[in-house]
Amino acid sequence: MPTTENLALYHYNACPFCAMTRQALKHFKLNVEQRDIQRHRPYRQQLVKGGGRAQVPCLRIEHDNGRVEWLYESRDIIDYLRDVSRAAA
Template identity: 45%
Template sequence: MFIVRWIIGRIILLLNFVFSPSGPKRTAELQAEIDTSTQHLSLYQLPACPFCVKVRRSIKRDGLNIELRNINQNENYREELIKEGGKRTVPCLKITDENKKVTWLYESSAVVDYLHQFAR
């Protein structure tokens, strides 16, 4: 089963690379403003997860700069996701507000909908 998942994962990554969306063209000032408004966001994800690919493609299409945290490459990210988020499910968006309150948003469609508010 591992080999099948590995092969499908590589196909997903290849197709994502070949058909990668382009970001919007913005002025440097507007992009800097958007980057500032999204600096409190982190996406916990896996590279070959189809739902994570969906979210990353939306991020690229909207021209957002969101920190990506691969839970397979960094054990601290994985442990933080499990301990603070409550489960090891990706994609998961960590949202830290100005009062340092943290919200964990699961489900790719919910994450995409939330991130659309930052695209202008």
């Protein structure tokens, strides 16, 4: 299973769009840290501070140059995860 230490998925369990992105993680066999914003308030604060809003799902991407990108739409997140999976293959 590829490790993706530069990624973190902000989510909460009852969100159907979050469930889709978590399912994609399993499908693509990616090990991504999952940060539940309902169970851990500091994660919600990180999301709002870094990404500008408390919308989930959100994928935090830290690029090699240190730049951080916040990807919000589930379809965009799934497409990105697909690309990561292909690159790791």
